[in-house]
Amino acid sequence: MSELDRYDYALPPELIAQHPPAQRTDARLLFVDRNRQTLDHRQIRELPQLLSAGDVLVLNETRVVPARLLGRRTATGGAWEGLFLSLEVDGSWRILSQTRGKLQPGETVTLVDPAGSDAGQLALLTRGDGGVWNVRPQGVTNAADTFALLERAGRIPLPHYIRRGEMAAEDRDRYQTVFARVPGAVAAPTAGLHLTPELLAELAARQIDTVRVTLHVGLGTFRPIAVERLAEHVMHSEWGEISPASVERLSTCRAQGGRIVSIGTTSVRVLETASISGALTAWSGWTDLFIRPPYAFRSVDALLTNFHLPKSTLLVLVQTFGGEELIRRAYQEAIAARYRFYSYGDAMLIV
Numbered sequence: 001m002s003e004l005d006r007y008d009y010a011l012p013p014e015l016i017a018q019h020p021p022a023q024r025t026d027a028r029l030l031f032v033d034r035n036r037q038t039l040d041h042r043q044i045r046e047l048p049q050l051l052s053a054g055d056v057l058v059l060n061e062t063r064v065v066p067a068r069l070l071g072r073r074t075a076t077g078g079a080w081e082g083l084f085l086s087l088e089v090d091g092s093w094r095i096l097s098q099t100r101g102k103l104q105p106g107e108t109v110t111l112v113d114p115a116g117s118d119a120g121q122l123a124l125l126t127r128g129d130g131g132v133w134n135v136r137p138q139g140v141t142n143a144a145d146t147f148a149l150l151e152r153a154g155r156i157p158l159p160h161y162i163r164r165g166e167m168a169a170e171d172r173d174r175y176q177t178v179f180a181r182v183p184g185a186v187a188a189p190t191a192g193l194h195l196t197p198e199l200l201a202e203l204a205a206r207q208i209d210t211v212r213v214t215l216h217v218g219l220g221t222f223r224p225i226a227v228e229r230l231a232e233h234v235m236h237s238e239w240g241e242i243s244p245a246s247v248e249r250l251s252t253c254r255a256q257g258g259r260i261v262s263i264g265t266t267s268v269r270v271l272e273t274a275s276i277s278g279a280l281t282a283w284s285g286w287t288d289l290f291i292r293p294p295y296a297f298r299s300v301d302a303l304l305t306n307f308h309l310p311k312s313t314l315l316v317l318v319q320t321f322g323g324e325e326l327i328r329r330a331y332q333e334a335i336a337a338r339y340r341f342y343s344y345g346d347a348m349l350i351v
Contacts, residue, residue: 002228006324008310009331016161017344020174020193027194028339030348032322032330039333042349044194047304050349053207054258055302056250058267060189061212063180065147066154066172073099074108074121082109082122083157083186085132085219087146092125096219097133109135111153119153147183157186159222159343161309175343184216184239190306190343191264211249215240215266215287224311235290235313240270244282250299251280259301259351265314268321271299291317293324302351307334307341322350 021027024044031040031050042050051057067084083096097103105124113119121138128134140146156171177192179200200210220236227233250260250271262268272291274283275298290313303321308314319327330348339346 003230004225004228004311006328007225007312007315007319009328009335011310011335011341015335015338015341015345017340017342017346018162019168020170020344021340024174024178024194024196025199028337028346030330030334030339030346032326032348032350034323034326034350037326039330041337044347045199047199047349048202048206048208050351051203051206051208051261051302052259054253054256055208055261056253056258057203057208057210057261057263058246058250058271059177059179059192059195059210059212059263060215060266060270061177061179061181062185062189062214062216062266063183064156064176064185064188064217065150065183066156067150067186068155068157069095069111069150069153070155071109071111071122073101073103074110076101080109082133083219084150084154085186086184087143088134091141091146092134092136093122093146094128095122095133095135096131097124097135098131103127103133111149113153114155120149150183159187161342162344179212181212182214182216184214186219187217187221188343189215189217189264189266191304191347193343194304194347195263209249209253211246213240213242213246213267213270215270217266221314222309222312224309225313225316230290230292230316233290233313235288237286237288238266238269239286240273241284242270242274242280242282247274247280247282260299261302261304262300263304265303265305265308265317268297268300268303268317272297275299291320293320295320297321302349304347304349306343306345306347307331307339309342318350 027044069082080099085094111119122135273287
C-alpha cells in the first residue's frame, strides 16, 4: 500500500448527498471518541449534550459568493463560463475561464444573470497558467462593487459531485452557514451548515461559547492529491484571519480547562496556522499549511467535520487528528450505516 492509498476508500455513489436535509439539524452524527476508541451513532441536534460547559466552538464566518459566471463573448456571441477566484489589490479579478475557441487579451465578455438579462462586461487583461485570467469588470472599483455584481450576476458554485445541473433555489440559502458574514469563499465550510440559531442558543445556554474566525475556502479544497508521497503535494493557499479577541477567549478557555472545538477543517487551518510558533496568536494572511503525519495539534481539542473525498487533503487532516485506524474504521462504519457523504451530508464529532 502506498502512502496515498492509506487515504482511499470505496463509496457507493448513492451515498453522495445531492440535496440538503429537510432541516439543518436532521443530519446524523458519528461520535468518535479517541480515548475510548469507540464510535456511537447520534444526531447533530444532540451536539449540546455531547460537549461540556466551558468548551468553545470556533466558527468560520466566511460567506460563499455566487462565483459561477455565465455569459457570452461580446464579439462573437459564443457561450462563455467563468469562476470568480479572487479580488486583486488593483480592483481586477482572477477568474477561471472556459469557452470554445481561444480567448485573446483585449476581448470582452458580457455576463448574463440567472434571469437571462445582460449584467455587465468583463475586459480580459492577461492569461496565466491553468486557464486563469486577470480581468477587469466594467464599473467596478472596490470590494463592495465586486460582491454586489456577483450577487446580481452569479450562481452558487456547487461542488462537482452534486450532479443535478443548475443550482436550485434552496442552494442560495442552504449552501451557506447561518453565521456567514465575510464574503470571499467559493465553497462552503460544510461542517457549519448543520448549525442553526436555535442550536447555537442551546449551546450558549449550556455555557458553551463561540468565537469567529475567517478562512475563504478556495477551489483547491476539492483538488485530489495526485502524488504518491504526501510530502510532494503542493498545497493550495487560502486567506484567513483570527482576531486578538478570539485568541484571548480561546486562551482563557484552555486556561480554565475547556476544550477548543473546531467547527470544520477550515477553522482548523486558521487555528493551527495562527499557532505555528507554538502559542496561539492573532493572525491575518495567506496559509498553505498542509496538516499531515506527523503533526502535533496545538490549538484544537475536538473537531466537527463532514465526510471527505478519498485521497483529499481534508481526509489526511482528519485522519491525522483522529488517528488513522480509528478514522478508517469510522468511515467504514458510516458507509455500512448508510450515512450521507460530502457537502450536504452527515457529520462526525471527534473528541
